[in-house]
Amino acid sequence: MAGTFNLVVVAPAGEVLNTEAEFVLAPGAEGELGILANHAPLIANLVIGVVRYTQDGKVEKIAISGGFMEVAQNKVTILADTAERAESIDVDRAEAAKERAEKRLREKQSETDMIRAEVALKRSLARLRATDKL
Structure with a gap:
């Protein structure tokens, strides 16, 4: 071992x-x-x-x-x-953050918003992967 x-x-x-x-x-x-x-x-x-x-x-x-x-x-x-x-991740909150980030990426606002949305999406996906919900 x-x-x-x-x-x-x-x-x-x-x-x-x-x-x-x-x-x-x-x-x-x-x-x-x-x-x-x-x-x-x-x-x-x-x-x-x-x-x-x-x-x-x-x-x-x-x-x-x-x-x-x-x-x-x-x-x-x-x-x-x-x-x-x-075990401390709020899955509903992480899914809502993922949806918000995906919506911002679809809307394609300013360059700054796109970068922030990409980071937010990556964070929410990591949280969901940690909980095995993705």
Whole structure:
């Protein structure tokens, strides 16, 4: 059996998670990053997506909207712009945000609105993926 390591997820509002994990899969800027115990030191940029981690053989999920990940001395620290554990996500609210963003993209207002709508859509999709509703 593979070993475990400390996984800490922090957002501006405070610590979201501090636990022992067996595996982490994070949405890196260049693709997904898989981390096991005793991984080599690493610092990576994270993008909007879902962090998956395995704890006692069960996969858990956290939706993030970007940030950074540091791997050092058998510890993974994720500093996220925002982070929500799957069980705390309001699915109805996430679906409403997705619909609003899709509507804005269809209407094609100003360039700024398009960029904001694309980011909002990515965030809502990540939240829905974390809850397995997408």
